[in-house]
Amino acid sequence: MKKILEKKYRKTLISVILLACVLAAGMGIYTAVYIIKNLKIMAAMVTENYNYAVYPTPDITGKDASQIMRGEYLSKAGDCIACHTNSPEKGKSFAGGLPMPTPFGTIYTPNITPDKETGIGGWTDAQFIRAMRKGISPEGHYYYPAFPYYYFNKITDPDLKAIKAYLDSIPAVTQKNRPNEMMLPFNFRFLQLGWRMLFFRSNNDTGAYQEDPKQSATWNRGAYLVKGLGHCAMCHSPSYTLLLDALPLGAPIKKYDLTGAKIQGYLAPNISKSNLEKVSNEEIINVFTKDELIGGGEVVGPMLEVNHNSLRYLKREDLLAITLYLKTVESQSPPISSSGGPGAGVYEGYCSGCHAQGAGGAPKFGDATAWDPLIKMGKDKLYNVALHGKGGMPAKGSCLSCSVTDIKQAVDYMIAGLQGGGASTAAPTVSHEIPLTPADGKRIYEAKCSICHNDSAANAPTPGDDTEWETIIGAGFYDTFLDVKTGRRGHLPQGGCPQCSDAELKAAVKYMMQQSTKTYNYNLW
Ligand code: HEC
Ligand code: HEC
Ligand code: HEC
Ligand code: HEC
Numbered sequence: 001m002k003k004i005l006e007k008k009y010r011k012t013l014i015s016v017i018l019l020a021c022v023l024a025a026g027m028g029i030y031t032a033v034y035i036i037k038n039l040k041i042m043a044a045m046v047t048e049n050y051n052y053a054v055y056p057t058p059d060i061t062g063k064d065a066s067q068i069m070r071g072e073y074l075s076k077a078g079d080c081i082a083c084h085t086n087s088p089e090k091g092k093s094f095a096g097g098l099p100m101p102t103p104f105g106t107i108y109t110p111n112i113t114p115d116k117e118t119g120i121g122g123w124t125d126a127q128f129i130r131a132m133r134k135g136i137s138p139e140g141h142y143y144y145p146a147f148p149y150y151y152f153n154k155i156t157d158p159d160l161k162a163i164k165a166y167l168d169s170i171p172a173v174t175q176k177n178r179p180n181e182m183m184l185p186f187n188f189r190f191l192q193l194g195w196r197m198l199f200f201r202s203n204n205d206t207g208a209y210q211e212d213p214k215q216s217a218t219w220n221r222g223a224y225l226v227k228g229l230g231h232c233a234m235c236h237s238p239s240y241t242l243l244l245d246a247l248p249l250g251a252p253i254k255k256y257d258l259t260g261a262k263i264q265g266y267l268a269p270n271i272s273k274s275n276l277e278k279v280s281n282e283e284i285i286n287v288f289t290k291d292e293l294i295g296g297g298e299v300v301g302p303m304l305e306v307n308h309n310s311l312r313y314l315k316r317e318d319l320l321a322i323t324l325y326l327k328t329v330e331s332q333s334p335p336i337s338s339s340g341g342p343g344a345g346v347y348e349g350y351c352s353g354c355h356a357q358g359a360g361g362a363p364k365f366g367d368a369t370a371w372d373p374l375i376k377m378g379k380d381k382l383y384n385v386a387l388h389g390k391g392g393m394p395a396k397g398s399c400l401s402c403s404v405t406d407i408k409q410a411v412d413y414m415i416a417g418l419q420g421g422g423a424s425t426a427a428p429t430v431s432h433e434i435p436l437t438p439a440d441g442k443r444i445y446e447a448k449c450s451i452c453h454n455d456s457a458a459n460a461p462t463p464g465d466d467t468e469w470e471t472i473i474g475a476g477f478y479d480t481f482l483d484v485k486t487g488r489r490g491h492l493p494q495g496g497c498p499q500c501s502d503a504e505l506k507a508a509v510k511y512m513m514q515q516s517t518k519t520y521n522y523n524l525w
Contacts, residue, residue: 078230469513
């Protein structure tokens with residue numbers, strides 16, 4: 001009897017924990033949160049009202065000045081000011097109150113100035129260390145992972161004490177912030193236990209950073225900054241997700257460390273070895289100090305804020321350490337969306353632009369007459385063309401991050417499309433689950449629009465020609481999109497691409513507009 005009860009109890013307990021995990025996991029929507037915030041900031045920047053937070057001068061009288069200055073430097077490396085200042089409303093530095101909207105309600109960041117009542121002035125070092133390392137408040141509550149303790153737990157005790165010393169010596173601001181407005185049941189902080197069990201407690205490398213004795217001091221310094229204070233993976237690593245990628249859970253997938261992530265149409269690029277190995281150190285440092293992207297273009301959006309509040313304050317030797325470390329991060333490439341079976345994601349993302357309609361002589365998906373003679377030549381031949389290119393067929397369909405297996409699977413998927421239950425002439429429409437990125441916009445533009453738009457003889461405005469585009473951009477994005485969509489002002493309806501979805505047309509128009517302006521950031525929409 002006891003055994004049966006125990007079993008029953010255990011089952012219930014497991015269900016409760018699982019439920020808690022799922023619910024609480026939904027709260028780890030750090031990325032979404034951060035980006036929504038940055039959308040606001042970008043909107044403000046465009047109207048020139050944006051107000052960056054200002055670092056306050058610490059009061060060092062009678063205190064250990066060098067400790068405080070070290071703490072100031074470290075808190076800059078951690079970008080604490082970005083979240084703990086309500087800069088869009090010109091709030092006082094570190095006094096919190098920044099709204100971080102999430103699908104489950106709004107979190108208002110806390111005041112971390114030394115005010116005893118409304119800030120953290122009454123905290124002991126031990127309480128501060130516990131909050132930063134374990135994500136637990138002095139009262140024992142679990143913090144939401146929008147507070148990046150997942151990363152900050154790597155900071156060493158002496159560095160945490162220095163940060164505390166700095167925060168203790170900045171001006172105290174009495175400001176009680178609005179309480180969080182979280183919906184039921186997400187306002188129950190104990191539910192965070194689920195998230196923690198899934199991603200934090202089960203993380204075998206929690207705790208202060210341990211130096212790797214096989215590596216140089218510079219490498220270790222770089223790893224410490226990137227993994228801990230810099231919390232770079234928060235934006236640059238793919239995160240675990242729920243509900244068909246709709247909810248990023250705010251916990252990075254380790255095997256894909258720093259291989260890039262999409263954030264609402266914004267791409268925080270791959271900054272691991274596979275992408276940075278051949279880039280000079282100087283070019284990488286210029287991203288941080290001069291806001292120049294690798295290969296050209298200006299840094300915009302969330303990374304611009306990271307540079308402005310944080311990275312540009314770092315010593316050159318620290319930026320160099322970060323650079324050298326990034327160049328050694330070896331990660332697996334994340335798979336491209338696999339909804340629809342292996343190969344489908346790559347096909348939809350990289351091949352369908354030409355093959356769905358047979359553009360430019362590409363054998364059309366599902367068209368047996370076009371494919372039969374090719375298939376007779378043998379699969380290996382097809383793999384070979386797909387991998388190395390031929391005529392109008394670019395090597396790997398231009399998917400540089402695709403592995404050999406990815407490409408072979410895409411070819412298999414295309415061949416399988418011929419056997420697909422009779423109605424094989426219908427080209428599959430591009431899955432709308434795949435979020436469209438600036439890269440998609442470029443691909444669609446090149447496949448469907450460049451025919452006229454790259455040829456001045458066709459009288460179509462060429463992207464990048466600023467004067468021609470000034471008036472178009474002045475009319476606004478939505479109107480311009482409608483011109484193309486509905487065929488107003490003499491344009492071909494659907495941009496001449498009847499099978500393009502609205503999302504695809506928008507992506508192409510965004511891409512064209514983005515090429516033609518330095519003021520606006522259409523990628524954020
Ligand atoms: C990405 C945004 C973000 C960054 C960056 C960030 N924080 Fe926070 N922080 C938060 C949020 C959100 C909370 C509240 C979490 C909650 O209510 O569960 C928080 C809570 C805290 C708390 C607890 C305050 C209290 O009253 O309970 C402390 C202390 C803190 N942060 C310190 C820091 C320090 C120091 C840094 C820089 C090294 C930093 N934070 C960087 C978002 C951030
Ligand atoms: C808030 C999110 C966020 C954080 C945190 C963040 N980044 Fe970024 N980063 C981005 C985005 C978005 C871009 C793309 C910027 C653009 O396209 O203008 C970017 C671009 C970059 C680039 C340029 C890559 C290229 O191909 O040009 C580098 C290098 C980089 N980040 C390094 C870092 C490092 C190192 C850290 C941590 C110290 C970091 N980032 C933290 C969002 C972030
Ligand atoms: C820019 C347009 C374009 C893209 C993108 C593209 N293809 Fe092609 N593809 C072509 C063209 C054109 C041909 C015909 C080449 C020829 O025979 O000269 C072709 C031919 C092929 C063939 C037949 C091989 C043969 O011997 O002719 C395969 C298989 C193929 N592509 C696979 C792919 C895969 C897989 C992708 C995506 C990873 C892809 N293609 C992306 C244009 C494209
Ligand atoms: C057959 C040639 C042709 C194709 C294909 C074509 N365009 Fe155009 N497009 C034009 C011409 C000509 C104009 C300038 C006059 C006008 O608006 O009709 C133009 C204008 C535009 C404008 C400015 C519209 C405005 O409001 O003034 C945009 C944006 C645009 N095209 C987007 C696209 C997109 C996106 C595609 C691909 C999906 C595309 N075009 C395909 C010929 C073309």
